[in-house]
Amino acid sequence: MVDTFLFGGMPYILIMIAIVGSIWRFTSNKYTWSSQSSQFVENKTLFFGSFPWHYGIITIIVGHIVGLIIPQSFLWWNSVPVRLYILELSGLALAFLALFGLLALIYRRLTNTRVKALTSSWDVLLLIVLLIQVVTGIGNAIMYRWGSNWFAAEASPWFYSIITLNPDVSYIANLPLITKVHIFNAMIFIGLIPFTRLVHFVVINPYKYLFRPYQVVRWYSRSEKTPNIVQYK
Amino acid sequence: MDIRAQLSMSFHMDKCIGCHTCSVSCKNVWTTRRGAEYMWWNNVETKPGAGYPVTWEDQDRYRGGWEVSGGSLRLKLLKGPGKIRSLANIFFQPNLPTIDDYYEPFTFDYQHLFNAPAGDDQPTARARSLITGDFMEKIVLGPNWDDDMGGSPLYASNDPNLKGLSDSQKEMLTKFHKLFFFYLPRICNHCLNPACVASCPSGAIYKRGEDGIVLIDQDTCRAWRFCVSACPFKKPYYNWANGKSEKCIFCYPRTETGQANACAHACTGRIRFVGVLLYDADKIEDVAKSSDERLVEAMRDICLDPNDPKVIEGAIKAGITQDWITAAQNSPAYNLFVKWRIATPNHPEFRTVPMNFYIPPLSPILHDSKAGSGGVFDPISDEFFNDVDKMRVPLRYLANMLSAGNEQVIAESLKKQMAVRMYVRQQRVGDVGESKVKSVLSDVGLTAQDCEDIYRLTALGTFQERFVIPETHRETMTTVEPRTMYEKRGTIGFGTKKQHLVSRTW
Ligand code: SF4
Ligand code: SF4
Numbered sequence: 001m002v003d004t005f006l007f008g009g010m011p012y013i014l015i016m017i018a019i020v021g022s023i024w025r026f027t028s029n030k031y032t033w034s035s036q037s038s039q040f041v042e043n044k045t046l047f048f049g050s051f052p053w054h055y056g057i058i059t060i061i062v063g064h065i066v067g068l069i070i071p072q073s074f075l076w077w078n079s080v081p082v083r084l085y086i087l088e089l090s091g092l093a094l095a096f097l098a099l100f101g102l103l104a105l106i107y108r109r110l111t112n113t114r115v116k117a118l119t120s121s122w123d124v125l126l127l128i129v130l131l132i133q134v135v136t137g138i139g140n141a142i143m144y145r146w147g148s149n150w151f152a153a154e155a156s157p158w159f160y161s162i163i164t165l166n167p168d169v170s171y172i173a174n175l176p177l178i179t180k181v182h183i184f185n186a187m188i189f190i191g192l193i194p195f196t197r198l199v200h201f202v203v204i205n206p207y208k209y210l211f212r213p214y215q216v217v218r219w220y221s222r223s224e225k226t227p228n229i230v231q232y233k
Numbered sequence: 234m235d236i237r238a239q240l241s242m243s244f245h246m247d248k249c250i251g252c253h254t255c256s257v258s259c260k261n262v263w264t265t266r267r268g269a270e271y272m273w274w275n276n277v278e279t280k281p282g283a284g285y286p287v288t289w290e291d292q293d294r295y296r297g298g299w300e301v302s303g304g305s306l307r308l309k310l311l312k313g314p315g316k317i318r319s320l321a322n323i324f325f326q327p328n329l330p331t332i333d334d335y336y337e338p339f340t341f342d343y344q345h346l347f348n349a350p351a352g353d354d355q356p357t358a359r360a361r362s363l364i365t366g367d368f369m370e371k372i373v374l375g376p377n378w379d380d381d382m383g384g385s386p387l388y389a390s391n392d393p394n395l396k397g398l399s400d401s402q403k404e405m406l407t408k409f410h411k412l413f414f415f416y417l418p419r420i421c422n423h424c425l426n427p428a429c430v431a432s433c434p435s436g437a438i439y440k441r442g443e444d445g446i447v448l449i450d451q452d453t454c455r456a457w458r459f460c461v462s463a464c465p466f467k468k469p470y471y472n473w474a475n476g477k478s479e480k481c482i483f484c485y486p487r488t489e490t491g492q493a494n495a496c497a498h499a500c501t502g503r504i505r506f507v508g509v510l511l512y513d514a515d516k517i518e519d520v521a522k523s524s525d526e527r528l529v530e531a532m533r534d535i536c537l538d539p540n541d542p543k544v545i546e547g548a549i550k551a552g553i554t555q556d557w558i559t560a561a562q563n564s565p566a567y568n569l570f571v572k573w574r575i576a577t578p579n580h581p582e583f584r585t586v587p588m589n590f591y592i593p594p595l596s597p598i599l600h601d602s603k604a605g606s607g608g609v610f611d612p613i614s615d616e617f618f619n620d621v622d623k624m625r626v627p628l629r630y631l632a633n634m635l636s637a638g639n640e641q642v643i644a645e646s647l648k649k650q651m652a653v654r655m656y657v658r659q660q661r662v663g664d665v666g667e668s669k670v671k672s673v674l675s676d677v678g679l680t681a682q683d684c685e686d687i688y689r690l691t692a693l694g695t696f697q698e699r700f701v702i703p704e705t706h707r708e709t710m711t712t713v714e715p716r717t718m719y720e721k722r723g724t725i726g727f728g729t730k731k732q733h734l735v736s737r738t739w
Contacts, residue, residue, distance in 0.1 A: 031451060031452050033455070034455040035455075036456055037458060037476060038473070040331055040458070040471045046325060051324060054324040114332075114364050117366070118364075118473065118474075215430055216438065216439040217440050217441070219441075219442035219443065220442070221552060
């Protein structure tokens, strides 16, 4: 019963919160749609936090997404044991990299008075959620080995059942507690997106930078049909 | 040809008295907000001096501006072959100045003077950080920390413009009989090839087509801070309280209605001139790629003669209105920079094609104690006109700062300024000699009329002559959404007044 609520109902509630909340914040308060950088007031510890954290966690999240959407790819890769070891070990290494970065960031928020002055309660909540997520992830990887294999048999089908609007919690029911915490916490994370600095990874602008010309010019006087942004060489 | 108009400010450095009235009026209008206390959109630096932020001119450290590599222009910040490198640094920027390169904003605990309990000692007002609210043990840096060469062996000796000066020339910092300094008032240059715009991954910074003012769209800015690193003049400032970058907005709410900028309007020394330049936007890239030697010349070439009928015709075709063309014809910027060639851009070698111009300062001829005069200091030359290279401020220094190292450009300006002085002195006092004045004028290539005009503008210029600013006619423009204007009421320019924008909780 509890499982049905936590893994059958809550995903929809939290995903709806994420979508509706994001639309609401973007339309009503576009101004705050960013992660407020504090590098300007402290940049020494930040280096040891931000770099490892972002590069570690981004790779791992991409791995999770690929695993959820095309689990066959992982099964195929893992069919040779050596490749399984390589995958699991590099995953673990990246997780420790991310954990190191995260601890550095938490340490920085706790000790630097300037950064502290710029820290909101949402930031604190977010750091706690992230810490739980990374620690349970690493715990999973160490205690219940070869997750990249059983992930495909347990989590992926559940994920499919959620997105096909036919939730089936039986896949989840028998998972160890730490895995359940990991999965549930991930949904909390998604629900937090619109209320925290997490919105910054739903920023779609920067990729455009790679294709746009260097210079941006806006005209007030050109008629509506003219694109507002024109290029000069 | 793609004719565009640009608002441009010029500065007569000889006349700047370093009073900071400009900085204060700018601050009072735009940046008296939390997170913006340390921002000086207009600041005045003593030169030689370390500047604000400290050694901003040192691009080995900050990597601002452009470089030419393999025949194409590239942001120095990128280091690698493409923009991808810049995005890789999006989580942490190695070249970003921090608040410690400016100063930790502070106030004083004045209340304590009133509330302190009776005691044996006078109460004091201790400094309190505006970021953390804590008392500060010691104030270690502030705006104009090395004003008037205070502590120059510590600060001014780091001035990057001293590069290439001989040891004896560097004594202008320390030896009393060689000592000289002047002021460099700085606002954003509203460049034609702005590095800030080019570096912004969000596309939040843009140049306005109509008047060339460079602005940061506050709703689109995502706090990536690339503009702060990329601008070689360090004129975008990061607002640490609300996580947005802000910069000098050329007082566009004032200039749009034909009023002079707050700094220029307030200027005590009347050193500032504001006017319109017409230029050919197709040539910007070529100009930015010119060799150091040719940079200033190339920048003069890109400006179009507003009296040329072909240019006027082209300008009208490009949608530039008659009052802007008339303003361009009376423009102090065009006269100072292109026609009389006595003003030059600040650090053109950063290749952003900056659009503010400076008339380099004259200084006294060097003195020396001759053996025969018993230790009395005499000028080392009586030939004032030709010996611009014997002035206290070395040509090399001015050239490093104002002409990408081309001493010829600086010498031309200094000689012209001397020539105007001789011409006017001959008119007033008459002790120079007609023939001497004639030869000097033909030497520097000025006519008597030019001298009259330069004298008129730089010494006597009225408000209307110094500030020739046409209105922008926003009422006729199609892309301004009245509804957004309505929502923006209560915000001052780009600064935020609304409380919820200042104290972010997200
Ligand atoms: S001076 Fe700096 S901020 Fe101003 S336009 Fe040029 S590059 Fe941009
Ligand atoms: S107000 Fe004018 S004279 Fe005074 S410091 Fe500013 S630019 Fe110089």
